[in-house]
Amino acid sequence: MVKLTWRNLWRRKRRTMITAMTVAGGLYFSIAFTATGDYAYTNMINASATMGLGHITVEADGYNASPSVNKRVTDSKKVRDLALSISAVYQASIRVTGQAMFASAAKSVGGVFIGIDPSQETAKTNIFLRSLIDGALFNTANGRDVIIGSGMASKLQLKLGRKLVYTTTDIHGEMVSEVARVSGIFNTGVSEVDSTIVILPVDRVRNLIAYEPDEATMISVFIHDQRKANDVASTLKTKLSDMPSEILAWHETQPDMAGMISMDRRMNYMSQFLVGILISAGILNTMLMSVMERKREFGIMLAIGMSPWRLFTLVLFESFWLGLVGLILGVIFTAPTYYYMHNVGIDLSSFMGEGYDIAGVLLDPVMKYRLYKESVISIMSAVLGLTTLAGLYPGFRAGRMSPVENLKVI
Amino acid sequence: MNKTASPYSIVSLSTVSKIYKQGKIEVKALDRVTLKIKKGEFSAISGPSGSGKTTLLNLVGALDTPTSGSVTIEGIDLSELTKTELSILRRNRIGFVFQAYNLIPVLTAFENAEFVLALQGIPEAQRRRRVMGVLHDVGLSGMEHRKPDELSGGQQQRVAIARAIVPEPAIVLADEPTANIDSGTADSLLDLMQLLNKEKQITFLFSTHDNRVMERAKRLITMRDGIVSADEEP
Numbered sequence: 001m002v003k004l005t006w007r008n009l010w011r012r013k014r015r016t017m018i019t020a021m022t023v024a025g026g027l028y029f030s031i032a033f034t035a036t037g038d039y040a041y042t043n044m045i046n047a048s049a050t051m052g053l054g055h056i057t058v059e060a061d062g063y064n065a066s067p068s069v070n071k072r073v074t075d076s077k078k079v080r081d082l083a084l085s086i087s088a089v090y091q092a093s094i095r096v097t098g099q100a101m102f103a104s105a106a107k108s109v110g111g112v113f114i115g116i117d118p119s120q121e122t123a124k125t126n127i128f129l130r131s132l133i134d135g136a137l138f139n140t141a142n143g144r145d146v147i148i149g150s151g152m153a154s155k156l157q158l159k160l161g162r163k164l165v166y167t168t169t170d171i172h173g174e175m176v177s178e179v180a181r182v183s184g185i186f187n188t189g190v191s192e193v194d195s196t197i198v199i200l201p202v203d204r205v206r207n208l209i210a211y212e213p214d215e216a217t218m219i220s221v222f223i224h225d226q227r228k229a230n231d232v233a234s235t236l237k238t239k240l241s242d243m244p245s246e247i248l249a250w251h252e253t254q255p256d257m258a259g260m261i262s263m264d265r266r267m268n269y270m271s272q273f274l275v276g277i278l279i280s281a282g283i284l285n286t287m288l289m290s291v292m293e294r295k296r297e298f299g300i301m302l303a304i305g306m307s308p309w310r311l312f313t314l315v316l317f318e319s320f321w322l323g324l325v326g327l328i329l330g331v332i333f334t335a336p337t338y339y340y341m342h343n344v345g346i347d348l349s350s351f352m353g354e355g356y357d358i359a360g361v362l363l364d365p366v367m368k369y370r371l372y373k374e375s376v377i378s379i380m381s382a383v384l385g386l387t388t389l390a391g392l393y394p395g396f397r398a399g400r401m402s403p404v405e406n407l408k409v410i
Numbered sequence: 411m412n413k414t415a416s417p418y419s420i421v422s423l424s425t426v427s428k429i430y431k432q433g434k435i436e437v438k439a440l441d442r443v444t445l446k447i448k449k450g451e452f453s454a455i456s457g458p459s460g461s462g463k464t465t466l467l468n469l470v471g472a473l474d475t476p477t478s479g480s481v482t483i484e485g486i487d488l489s490e491l492t493k494t495e496l497s498i499l500r501r502n503r504i505g506f507v508f509q510a511y512n513l514i515p516v517l518t519a520f521e522n523a524e525f526v527l528a529l530q531g532i533p534e535a536q537r538r539r540r541v542m543g544v545l546h547d548v549g550l551s552g553m554e555h556r557k558p559d560e561l562s563g564g565q566q567q568r569v570a571i572a573r574a575i576v577p578e579p580a581i582v583l584a585d586e587p588t589a590n591i592d593s594g595t596a597d598s599l600l601d602l603m604q605l606l607n608k609e610k611q612i613t614f615l616f617s618t619h620d621n622r623v624m625e626r627a628k629r630l631i632t633m634r635d636g637i638v639s640a641d642e643e644p
Contacts, residue, residue: 007516297514303473304573305501305529307494403473407508 001310005317009325012290016322019286023326023387026279028334030272030379035338035369037268041261043364045226045250050127051193052097052114053253054220055229056236058083061246063217064253069098069209070171073245076216080120082239083221088232091222093120096205098217100168102148102198104156111152111196113166115205117141125222128186128199135160135184142203146180150187151195158182166198170209178208226250227372276382279326280390287319287394298398299406312399319391323384330383341369419482420580420613421447421470426479428465428636439465441636442479447581447615452607454616454623457633463617464585466633470615471504471583472496484580501529505574505582505612509589512570513558519545519565520554523572530577544576545569548602564595568602575606581613588620600626 009016049055057064058079060071073079076094083092096115101108116126118137123130128147129137138145146164148156158164160182167177180200187194206213223232229249236247251258291298298311306314345368428440440462447453447470455463468474469481472488481488483503491499500506513522520541527537545554548568558566567587574582584603588596604626606612616623624630632640 003521004514004517011516300506300508300512301514302497303471303500303506303508304526305497305504307497309494310529404468407473 001314001317005314006321008290008314008318009321015286015289016325019282019322020326020329022279022282023323023383024330024333026275027327027330027379027383028337029275030383031330031334031338031371032369033268033272034375034379035341035371036367037265038372038375039368039370040363041265042226042370044257044261047127047364048254048257049220049222049226049250050125050130051188052095052197052220053218053250054093054125055223055226055250056083056221056233057218057248057253058221058236058240058245059218059248061244064246064248067098067217069169069217072171072211072215072217073219073243074212074215075243076214076219079219079240079243079245083219083236085239086232086235088223088225088228089221090224091120091122091125093117093125093220093222094202094216094218095220096202096209096211096215096217098168098205098209100166100198102152102156103165103167104158104162106157107155109152109155109195111198113168113198113200113205115200115202117202125220127188128197131186131188132184133187135182137199138183138201140203141201142207143201144178144180144204145183145201147184147186147199148182149194149197150185151191152198153182153185155195158185160185164198166200168209172210176208176210178204180204272382276386279383280386283319283322283387283390284393286322287315287391288397290318291315291394291398295401295406298401299403299408302401302403303407308399308401311401312395315395315398316388316391319394320384320388322391323387326387327380327383338369338371341367345369418448419446420449420451420484421445421615422482423466423469424480424482426469426476426481428462428469428474429477438636440469440476443636443638445631445638445641447613449580449613450607450611451629452604452614452627453629453631454618454627455631455633456618456624457639461633462636463633465636467583467585467615467617470581471506472500501526502577503580505577505579507567507570507574507582507584507587509586510563513566513573515558518555518557519550519561519569519572522558522569523576526573526577540576541572544572547575547606548572562595563591564599567591567595567599571599571602571606575610575612579612581615584614584616584618586618586620587616588618588623593622596620596622 058073060073063071080092080094083089094117098113100111100113102111118139118141121129133150137147148158162182164180164182165177166180167175170176206215223229233247233249240247301311345366347366349365423443423445425442425444426440427442430437430439443466455466457463469476472483475489483499486499488496514525517525523541523545524537527540545551548571550565550568550572553561553565561569588599600622603614607614616627618624629643631638
């Protein structure tokens with residue numbers, strides 16, 4: 001059966017190759033869309049995670065819906081240790097955040113502070129450290145240093161070493177102020193972020209707003225694979241079941257971005273589905289022609305004892321082969337493009353301009369490919385599934401043929 | 411399955427009629443035909459075009475069902491069989507040789523002859539042994555790997571004969587097997603089938619216009635307007 005169906009495929013080489021090429025084209029298109037999406041979404045999610053919240057955020061109940069300095073995690077070190085005990089987690093950072101007024105001798109502006117412990121932060125988990133254009137990260141969690149964005153530095157006319165006063169409210173509702181010295185300036189490229197975010201030493205902030213030494217606004221958890229955010233969040237929930245905290249995955253803390261990704265992904269699937277339908281129609285046409293051309297042969301096969309079911313599977317098998325040949329051709333044609341796009345990509349910065357962002361998340365101006373194993377499996381299965389399905393009707397027609405009628409065909 | 415027919419009759423037709431509908435017109439292709447084919451016969455059905463030869467052959471070959479009457483093969487009433495059971499019966503008990511374009515073009519002579527055995531699920535080694543033997547019997551040794559388009563018309567018919575006899579069927583039905591081939595080839599094919607009939611006791615039933623076939627047949631059934639007008643053993 002395998003040999004017969006394979007040879008049948010090559011009876012009309014040109015037609016088979018044309019149909020296989022359409023499958024290959026569909027695969028190329030599908031991989032281009034999926035790989036661009038997989039890369040862009042992962043990039044956005046990871047970039048967003050490094051802007052403060054992590055892939056998973058552990059925070060006090062109700063903080064996400066209505067942030068307040070009074071809503072705080074009381075046992076932050078324990079939470080961090082528990083998070084780090086999960087193998088999928090590569091970092092967990094304790095953070096204290098809130099709103100404040102920042103003033104220099106020249107001006108004052110509103111913004112958001114993020115209190116961090118420098119021993120828990122790296123460029124990988126913190127976009128602000130990664131984007132430092134001047135100075136360096138402070139060394140201690142209790143110092144008087146501060147890192148500000150380039151936008152704020154410009155507004156407040158601040159340079160490295162200059163003083164900055166920040167004023168906020170503590171847990172008692174009292175206005176409290178602190179003086180800091182600019183030790184670093186970052187530039188993420190997102191103007192909204194660069195003009196509002198200020199990085200402070202966490203212990204200094206705790207003292208200022210009257211937090212206990214182990215209290216924090218949140219613990220930002222970073223995982224190796226963003227797709228496992230729900231699983232890790234669920235594991236953390238189990239581990240922290242005795243603590244009154246809220247554990248949220250990135251799509252819950254960043255609903256705008258999650259919605260945008262979800263919509264984009266659906267549109268992507270829709271266009272791939274339409275391409276799949278067009279390819280299937282082409283295969284159906286090819287297989288139907290092939291069946292109609294072989295009426296007498298099928299009549300003979302039925303006459304000498306092939307069952308209608310077996311004839312049906314024979315046609316279905318031919319359709320499967322056609323899909324497989326198309327798939328192999330598609331992989332061959334796509335591989336060089338994939339290699340280039342995965343390693344080099346296309347720099348779109350001249351079209352996008354500086355600091356192109358969606359929902360405050362900086363987009364990588366270099367369009368690249370990345371394919372997850374699941375995406376590869378689903379694309380391959382979809383292509384093979386659709387091409388095999390396209391053989392159903394021709395197979396059904398072949399199986400329903402009357403041997404007597406078909407033997408009359410010369 | 412009903413097993414009531416005579417053990418000596420491989421095929422038995424009892425008052426078989428076949429009516430085709432062509433639009434609103436009914437065409438009686440066979441009219442109450444009663445016939446028995448015994449094991450080892452070398453019979454031919456002759457008659458003018460439209461006399462019902464092919465219809466009769468199709469009914470005997472379990473390719474078609476009668477409008478009325480019954481057809482039994484080795485005692486099995488075909489009307490009681492499903493489509494799949496009919497396929498199995500054809501595969502195991504009936505051999506076919508058609509007029510032309512008989513073979514599967516993408517398979518070699520060996521593979522064409524092997525095809526039915528493969529459908530029967532016979533192990534490869536056994537298939538090889540049997541097919542090689544039969545190809546030798548039909549004079550095609552050394553041509554096993556040739557595809558149909560690399561064989562002459564006569565050689566193709568020999569492959570078809572090999573395919574028909576290799577499963578050791580109860581009967582081989584041959585529909586105009588000598589049409590479209592030259593007389594020398596036709597004679598050698600008939601010699602072959604006569605030899606197989608004589609030496610291996612294979613039952614042959616031909617549908618033919620060809621005088622050479624009729625002359626060699628041990629029994630000649632003549633059809634006219636859907637009825638058996640003569641049944642003689644010359």
